[in-house]
Amino acid sequence: MQALTNRAKQVDRAPMSFMEKMYLPAIIKGMSITFSHIFKKKPTINYPEKTRPFSPVFRGMQILNRDAEGRENCTACGLCAVACPAEAITMEAAERQIGEENLYREEKYAAKYEINMLRCIFCGLCEEACPKDAIYLSETFTPADYQRKQFIYSKNDLLIPHPQENPEAYKKALGNRGNKTTVN
């Protein structure tokens, strides 16, 4: 029969020789192999203390972006919700009142913005759909939780920290994703 690969080996059915019957040489050989593994590098990464470096295109948890003055970018147009193949996003729009210009960048904003993280498949289509650069997928995982309802993330969970009040946390949350030029 034609072998599929050149790695195929014929099974040796010859009776064992005396040395093989002694077992001990084979056992010692096996034990030296396991012993050599003591000095091998361990591939495990101690997760919470150390994290694996992500690739630049890694898609993690969503973040709702603010502009440089700390105003929310989102205008509740609903394009992300339409684009979402898992139907994880819901939102309610509201009109910006006078005096709220420092909170929202445009006249319309999302009063309620929820992503169901159990539905989300982290495809990144919301990021692509957004005309205002208001949502993007960050480099962080969605943390584990005990209850299903905890996975419905509201605006509080998703909004990026304020860039002027809390610049360090803002920078950290932005990662190297926010280097894109903002489209106005």
Add this chain to the structure above:
Amino acid sequence: MLLAIDFALLLEKLILVVVVVFASLGIAMYTTFAERKVAAILQDRRGPNRAGPFGLLQPLADGMKLFFKEEIIPDFSSKFLFVMGPALAMLTACMTSAVIPWGDKIDFFGRMVDLQIADVNIGILYVFGVVSLGVYGIMIGAWASNNKFSLMGGLRAASQIISYELAMGISLIALLMITGTLSLKEMVVQQQQGYWNVVLQPLGFLIFLICSFAECNRTPFDLPEAENELIGGYHTEYSSMKLGFYLFSEYINMFISSVIMATLFFGGYDIPFFDESVLAPNLAAILGIVALMTKVIAFIFLFMWVRWTIPRFRYDQLMHLGWRILIPMALFNMLATGGVILYFNK
């Protein structure tokens, strides 16, 4: 007075018993941890490292988990014997340590304290007797479970331990012919003055080593609890701390048989290439304990190393090895040793 009891001696022995039992329990506890760690390292993993610094509290967490587990005694089991099984296993595991010389005499405020609970002149026979009792814990527990898998495990344990005890005993006879004594203390003293017995009895040691692997139900001889053939073997029906006792007694057995091997063949508390008599007696005794423990740890590592290297024997291979290879080899070793002794002593 007819009943003149030396209360100081009683107290001394009592303290020694408590210390030895608790020390062997503690060591067995950390052997479970070491087992997981060694397994992990040999398989390029990290092993338990979350509970406490370096995972050192892991055995406590394991023990606590077992205590909190639901305790199930099956309806169809024989209840008294079902409880007695693990108790017997634990008892026999702890009893063996009574005749082991842990070190030389210690000078405790003018009183010479012997670091051995009982220096009986048939020490090694006592060890054998108690170790043979150990199989009853497994057999009774397995039989009382009224479960076919358990019974199979119990049967395997009984036949395996009895078969390998024979070869073990015969390999020891050769050793006894050389030392001329059954007292473990006496053997250590002889080895301190002369060579270690492993030099004189390499084949005997090898047979003894293989047999003690079998006696401890360790891989490659872990057929009684072969989990992929018999679910859990003799402890299929056990849960909670009763299961814990079975597992724990196995680790104590491993510790004790390491001590026995170190004492019989590797000079016990003897420090190699060093004359202890130049040191102060207390220092010598403490260094002796350290030396013994180092040897024991080396043996325990060997036990684990073999476990994570070699797959389990098939049942017929096990019996073939025991009856048709080890026993003839042990007999040959005995005869050869006797012949050599006769030749040199004539």
